[in-house]
Amino acid sequence: MQRLSENPNTLLALYRISQAASSANTPRDAYIVIIEELQRLYDPHAAAICLINPNTSLLEIDYALGYPPNLPELAIHPGKGISGRAAFNGEPILCNDVETDPRYVKLIEGVRSKIAAPMIAGGQIIGALNVDRDHVDGFTEDDLDNLVHIANEASRVLQSVWRKRQLVMQSSQLNALIEVGQSIVSKFEIQSLWQTVTEAAHQLTGAGLCTLQLYESKEKKVSLQTVFPENLEFLDMVGDIAVTESLAGSAIRTKRQVEFSNITTPDYRDLHDVPHDSEVTSCLSTPMIYEGKVIGIINVFTRERHRFANSERRLLQAFASLAAVAAQNAELYSRVFNSEERLRKSERLTTLGLLSAEIAHEIRNPLTVIKLLFSSLDLQYPESDPRNKDKQVIREKIDHLEEIVSKVLSFGKAPEGIFTHWDIDDLIADTCLLVRHKMGQLKIDLRHHASSRKARVNGNKGQLQQVLLNLIINATDAMPKGGILTITTKVEQIERRSVVALYIEDTGSGIPENLVARIFDSFLTGKAEGTGLGLSIVKRILRSHHGDISVTDTSEHGTTMRIELPFVR
Structure with missing residues (x-):
């Protein structure tokens, strides 16, 4: 058998096929080079690249010379036909008279002799190369040996092209994944x-x-x-x-x-x-x-x-x-949206309660005067006198009005709620989690700097979160074009007692100078749709927690609010 090094035509074919590993952009580009070299080496009647379809496990003709255009219909099971047998056993086959070989399966007219070599990549058979001639004894053992070398190099090249295509595809998929992810x-x-x-x-x-x-x-x-x-x-x-x-x-x-x-x-x-x-x-x-x-x-x-x-x-x-x-x-965003709606509803209900309480308080004073004056008149009428009945009705209605006023005033008082010990930084972290998507939409960088030591407070979690949400929403209104909102926790010593201090600092437009002193008053607002109760409710909640809130700094560069709560050891 002629050695490969002594056949310059085969060496040239191998070199040209090897170049396809870098020059081919698609498998079809490599197929063309491989078939062209087979045509140049063998001048065949037909030649084909047959690959095993991983989905069907059938041997299909992916690219061919001298075969009809309906190639997908020519799929066969590995083990059948000469090419199928080469792909199944992993051994090359030389057949110099197909009419006398029982392994041969006729796919096209005019074939009399055939050689086939398995294509192996990464230790796995991926298909077979076959070359046909139209006369008996058309091939030698050297021809078969050369085809084996061609098949090995073609397998290596195709594997390289597939990997390159896979990388391109994965890159495209990654970009698509990023886009759809966003x-x-x-x-x-x-x-x-x-x-x-x-x-x-x-x-x-x-x-x-x-x-x-x-x-x-x-x-x-x-x-x-x-x-x-x-x-x-x-x-x-x-x-x-x-x-x-x-x-x-x-x-x-x-x-x-x-x-x-x-x-x-x-x-x-x-x-x-x-x-x-x-x-x-x-x-x-x-x-x-x-x-x-x-x-x-x-x-x-x-x-x-x-x-x-x-x-x-x-x-x-x-x-x-x-x-x-x-x-x-999306679920967290829905919770934030619902929290905001509940906060606004709470503000409206609080507004109604405060208005009712103020009206009731104003009614109570003149009602007390009327009651005292009526009693001082000491009106005495005989039982038969109709005015005696009128006097009784008036007294009953005055008592009824006083009872109604007392109920309204009692209803207007805020419930104390259930107080428990809380780590204030955990509570802040939960609140930040709720609003993080809203902050992202508003292009606001929300930062939380926790205390270096455990900062515990005694309070109602829902009310304290209402305080934080109210202050965060106010800060976002002051930063319509985005900015930075920082919440810092510190444990401070004031007059021999420890307090938990929260500093809420924004980079917004600041509070107008004429409003700073009255910022926590009821019904004071700088927003067209505001109720003017947000900060007054915040202050009332904090005072019910034996704490307070104040403005420590405000300018056109931003505002800093300070919350103070008793420290719990």
């Missing part, structure tokens, strides 16, 4: 978020159909939320179903991705969330997991039978994790 984390309306997640999953994978289901752990049910492309009939038909009747059940139980290679078989007919009428074949179910709990499932369906590569799996898992975090962000 899109979904900015969604705070939950149903809009699910729609965006489903569309983004479809965009990332190019799948035929994508669905998103939420998991109700207490009821052991899944509910179909969105389908893309939109299919309202399927959405309405599926609705809420038991986990045991769902395709998503396996992913929920295992908390892992589950691949279904063929959902068109009868085994899947009883699963209500399988879109049987959508012409889909394979599915990958990916759980959305947050803090170890499954909150939902993203299902990606392909129209053709498909084996999901590890890169696709990792991409979808990362995307599902992003979606789970975005869902929690």
